[in-house]
Amino acid sequence: MLDQLLKKLIRTGTGRSRNTMALAGLFIAMLLMLSAVQVQSNYQQILYSKTSEDSIADFLVINKIITNKNVGEATLSAAEINDLKQQPFVERIGTLTPSNFRVGVQSVSKQIPFYSDFFFESVPDEFLDVNTPDWQWNATSTFIPMIIPNMFLDMYNFGFAQSQHLPQLSQDLIKNLPVQINIQTPAGVVNYYGKVVGFSDRISSVLVPQPFMDWANNKFGTGTANQPSRVIIQTNNASATALAGYLSKHGLSTTTEKTRFEKYRGIINAVVATSWVTGGLMLLFALLVFTLFIQLAIASAREEIALLITLGAAPKQLQQFLRKQFLPANIITVMIALVIVFILQLILQKALALQHIFVNAWLSYYTLAAAVIIMLLLMFVNNSAIKKYIRQNT
Amino acid sequence: MDGKGTDPIMHSEQIEYMQLELKNIIPTPLKYRFLQRNSDVWNKALQFNNGEYVKIKAPSGTGKTTFVHIIYKLRKDYEGNVFYDNKNIALIKADELALLRQQNISIIFQDLRLFPNLTAKENIELNRVLQQPLYESNVIDAMAEQLGIASVLNQKASLCSYGEQQRIAIIRALMQPFNWLLMDEPFSHLDKNNIDKASALIESECKKRNAGFILTDLEDDDHFNYTKFLNL
Numbered sequence: 001m002l003d004q005l006l007k008k009l010i011r012t013g014t015g016r017s018r019n020t021m022a023l024a025g026l027f028i029a030m031l032l033m034l035s036a037v038q039v040q041s042n043y044q045q046i047l048y049s050k051t052s053e054d055s056i057a058d059f060l061v062i063n064k065i066i067t068n069k070n071v072g073e074a075t076l077s078a079a080e081i082n083d084l085k086q087q088p089f090v091e092r093i094g095t096l097t098p099s100n101f102r103v104g105v106q107s108v109s110k111q112i113p114f115y116s117d118f119f120f121e122s123v124p125d126e127f128l129d130v131n132t133p134d135w136q137w138n139a140t141s142t143f144i145p146m147i148i149p150n151m152f153l154d155m156y157n158f159g160f161a162q163s164q165h166l167p168q169l170s171q172d173l174i175k176n177l178p179v180q181i182n183i184q185t186p187a188g189v190v191n192y193y194g195k196v197v198g199f200s201d202r203i204s205s206v207l208v209p210q211p212f213m214d215w216a217n218n219k220f221g222t223g224t225a226n227q228p229s230r231v232i233i234q235t236n237n238a239s240a241t242a243l244a245g246y247l248s249k250h251g252l253s254t255t256t257e258k259t260r261f262e263k264y265r266g267i268i269n270a271v272v273a274t275s276w277v278t279g280g281l282m283l284l285f286a287l288l289v290f291t292l293f294i295q296l297a298i299a300s301a302r303e304e305i306a307l308l309i310t311l312g313a314a315p316k317q318l319q320q321f322l323r324k325q326f327l328p329a330n331i332i333t334v335m336i337a338l339v340i341v342f343i344l345q346l347i348l349q350k351a352l353a354l355q356h357i358f359v360n361a362w363l364s365y366y367t368l369a370a371a372v373i374i375m376l377l378l379m380f381v382n383n384s385a386i387k388k389y390i391r392q393n394t
Numbered sequence: 395m396d397g398k399g400t401d402p403i404m405h406s407e408q409i410e411y412m413q414l415e416l417k418n419i420i421p422t423p424l425k426y427r428f429l430q431r432n433s434d435v436w437n438k439a440l441q442f443n444n445g446e447y448v449k450i451k452a453p454s455g456t457g458k459t460t461f462v463h464i465i466y467k468l469r470k471d472y473e474g475n476v477f478y479d480n481k482n483i484a485l486i487k488a489d490e491l492a493l494l495r496q497q498n499i500s501i502i503f504q505d506l507r508l509f510p511n512l513t514a515k516e517n518i519e520l521n522r523v524l525q526q527p528l529y530e531s532n533v534i535d536a537m538a539e540q541l542g543i544a545s546v547l548n549q550k551a552s553l554c555s556y557g558e559q560q561r562i563a564i565i566r567a568l569m570q571p572f573n574w575l576l577m578d579e580p581f582s583h584l585d586k587n588n589i590d591k592a593s594a595l596i597e598s599e600c601k602k603r604n605a606g607f608i609l610t611d612l613e614d615d616d617h618f619n620y621t622k623f624l625n626l
Contacts, residue, residue: 002523005516009509307507310468312495312524312570315488 006321009308010301019293023333026286030337030374032279034367036272038341041364042348043268046357059127059202060254061096062247063230075227080250089235089243094124095228096205097213100221102184105194109177112167118181120146121205122213127232130198137212143193144181147207150199171199185220203232283374290378291385294326298389305393315390322386330378338363338371412479412498412573414442414465414608419474421460428457434624435461437474444573446606447618452626458610459504461626462578465608466501467491478574496525500572502580506563510552514543514562517551522569529569537565541591557583564592568599575600575607581617593617 062084064074076095085093099120106115125135134145157168169177174196181194200207208216235243247254298305305318342363349361420428420437428436435450436457442448452458463469465476467483476483478498486494495501508517518534538544541561546554551562560583567575575596581589597618600607609618610626 001519005512005520005523008512008516304509307509308520309488309492310495310507311521312492314492314496317492317524 002317003321003324006308006318007325009304010297010318010322010325018289019329022286022289022293023329025282025289026330026378027333027337029279029282029286030334030371031340032275033283033374034337034341034370035344036275036279037370038345038364038367039268039275040272041366042345042359043272045359045364059129059232059234060243061203061230061232062252062254065251065253067251075229076231077227081228081231084231084233084246087242087246089246090233092126092234094127094232096121096123096203096230096232097210097217097228099208099213100217104182104184106180106182107177108180108193112177119206120208120213120216121203121230122208122210123203123232124210127203127234128198128207129200129202132197134195134197135209137209139215143178143195144208144212145197146194147198147200147203148196149204149206150201151204153199183216183220186222190220205230287378287381290326290330290382294322294382294385295389297322297325298386298393302393305390309393318390319383319386322390323383326382326386327379330382331375334371334375334378338367341367412444413477414574414606415477415480416440416442416465417475417477419461419464419472419476421457421464421469422471422473424457424460425473431456433626435626440624442574442606442608442622444606445600445604446621447600448606448608448622448624449615449618449620450608450610450624450626451612451614452610453612456626458626459578462501462504462576462608462610466495466499466576497571498573499576500567500570500574501576502563502567502578504578504582506556506559508551508559508562508566510550512551513548514538514551514554514558515547517562518566518569521566525570528571534565534569537568537595540595541565542588557585557588560584561588561592564596568596572603573605575605577607577609579611580609581611589617 064070064076066074081093081095084090103118103120104115105118107113128135128147130147135147137144153169153171153174160166161168175198177196179194179196181192183190183192246252308318309315345359345363346361349359352359416435417439418437419435433456434440450458450461460469464472465483467476467486470484478494483491483494508514509520512520515534515538518538519531522529522531522534535544535547538547538561541564543554543558543561543565546558546562551559554562560580564580567577577596580596581592584592596607599605607618609620
C-alpha cells in the first residue's frame with residue numbers, strides 16, 4: 001500500500017524510452033562481458049582439458065637433430081630431460097617409451113593381405129589427442145589397442161593405394177580391421193591381436209598403451225632398457241622465442257607447423273579483449289545513466305520527498321522503495337543476458353562437437369561469477385546513488 | 395498488513411508517556427524582537443506532561459508557526475533546547491526522527507501540507523501505512539463521515555476546498571499513534587458546527603492514546619478543556 005502511494009508521488013517512469021535504451025545498453029554490455037568470460041573459459045577448457053580430441057594446446061614432440069656425428073645415439077639423457085622440465089615454457093613433459101623388442105604386423109584378412117615389420121612407442125595418456133574407451137590394456141585384454149598417425153592413413157589412401165591400385169580405406173574400416181601382431185622373443189614368436197582405435201594428429205608414431213609397453217618391455221625386452229629418444233611437452237606458448245632458442249642451443253628439433261595454433265590464439269585473445277573493453281565501457285555508461293535516472297527521479301520529486309520526510313517517512317523507507325523501482329529491471333536484464341549467453345554456448349557446443357572439439361554445454365563458473373559480481377556492482381552503484389540523493393533531500 | 399484489528403486502543407506496550415520539555419527556546423532570527431516582549435514561552439523553561447491539553451494564544455506574527463516547527467524539528471535556527479523524554483531533538487538522527495514522528499508526535503500544519511495530486515483518502519492512507527498501521531482502513535471512512543467530508547474522499551486534495559482540506563489534514567494526523575498532537579490553527583477555516591465535530595473527534599482520539607496536545611490559535615476559545623494556557 002505504501003509502495004503504491006509512493007509510486008504516485010515519486011515518478012520513476014519518466015523517460016521510458018531513455019530508460020529502455022539504457023537497459024538495452026546494459027544488456028549489450030552484459031552480453032559482451034559474459035561472452036568474453038565464457039569464450040575465455042571455453043578456450044581454457046580446450047587448451048587444457050584431457051577430454052578434447054583436438055586440443056589446440058601446444059604439444060610438441062621434441063627429439064635430437066640427427067647429424068652425422070650422433071647417428072645411433074640420438075637419445076635424450078635423464079639430465080637433458082630434467083633440464084627441459086625446468087624451462088618456463090614447459091608446462092608438462094612426457095617421454096615416448098620405445099619398444100625394446102621386435103614386432104611384426106600381419107593382416108588376418110584375405111582380402112587385404114599385408115605384412116610389415118613394425119615398432120611401438122607409448123606415451124602417458126594425458127598427452128594423447130585421442131579419447132576413446134577402447135584405449136586400455138591389461139593382462140586379460142583380448143587385443144592390443146593402437147593409435148596410428150593420421151598421416152599414415154593419408155599416405156596410404158592418397159599415395160600408396162592409388163599407385164598400387166589398392167582400395168582406399170576409411171578410418172572406420174581400419175578400426176574394424178583386426179591385425180595380428182607377432183612379437184619376436186628369444187623363445188620364439190608370440191602372437192597377439194591388435195586393433196587400431198584412433199588416429200593422432202599430434203604424435204607421429206605407432207602408439208600402444210603405456211601399461212602394455214611396460215609389461216611387454218619387461219617380458220620380451222632384450223638387453224638394457226632403451227633411453228627415450230623423444231619427449232612430448234605441453235607448452236603455454238609454442239611461438240615463444242625462448243623455446244626456439246633453447247631447442248637450437250641444445251641441438252633439439254620439433255615440428256614447426258605447430259605454431260599455426262598461435263594464430264587462433266591471437267584471434268581469440270583479440271576478440272576477448274575487444275569484448276571486454278567494449279562491454280566494460282558500455283557497463284560504465286549504463287551505470288552512469290542509471291545514476292542519472294535516480295538523481296532525476298529524486299530531484300523531480302524533491303518537494304514530495306521533503307513532505308514525506310516531514311510527515312515521518314524514514315529515509316530508509318524511501319531508499320527501500322526506490323531500490324524496488326530501479327533494481328528489478330537491472331537484475332532481469334542481467335538474467336536475460338545470462339540466458340542468452342547460455343543459449344549461445346549450447347549452439348557453440350553443438351557446432352564445435354561436429355569438429356571434434358569438446359567444450360562444456362553449461363556456462364562456466366567464471367561466467368556465473370562474473371554475472372554475480374556485475375549484479376552486485378549494479379546494486380552497489382544504485383544503492384549508493386539512492387542513498388546519496390535521498391540524503392541530499394532530507 | 396492492515397494493523398491489529400479494529401481495537402482503537404493501541405497495544406499496551408505502545409501506551410507510553412512522554413514528557414515534553416522546553417529550555418529557553420528562542421528563534422535566532424527574531425531573538426531581539428521577541429526578548430523585548432513578555433512571553434510565557436520564548437526563553438522560558440517549560441515542561442508539558444503527558445496528557446496535558448496546552449493552548450498557546452498569540453496574535454499574528456508572534457511566531458506561532460515558528461514555535462510549532464521548532465518542537466517538530468522542522469527548524470534548527472533557534473537557541474535553547476527541546477527535549478522529548480530528556481532526549482534533545484537537536485541531536486537525534488534522521489531515522490530516529492522519523493520514528494519519533496511515526497510513533498510519538500503527530501501534527502496538523504497551518505498550511506495543511508497535503509499532497510495535491512493524491513486523493514483525500516490517499517493523503518490520509520499514506521500516514522496510516524507509514525508505520526505499522528494503528529487503525530484499519532475503514533476508520534478513515536468513519537472519521538470522514540463524522541467530519542462531513544466522506545463525499546470528497548476520492549477527490550484530489552487540490553480540488554477540495556480549504557475547509558475540506560483542513561479536515562483531511564486533521565484526520566490524517568489522527569491516523570497514527572502519538573503522545574503529542576501539535577496543531578497550528580487547526581480550525582481556521584471551519585465553521586462553529588464543524589469545529590465542534592472536529593474537536594470532539596480530536597479529544598476522543600487523544601483520550602484513547604492518553605496523549606496530550608499543543609494547540610496554537612489567535613483567539614481565546616473553549617473547544618477543549620485546556621489544562622495549560624500560555625501567551626506567546
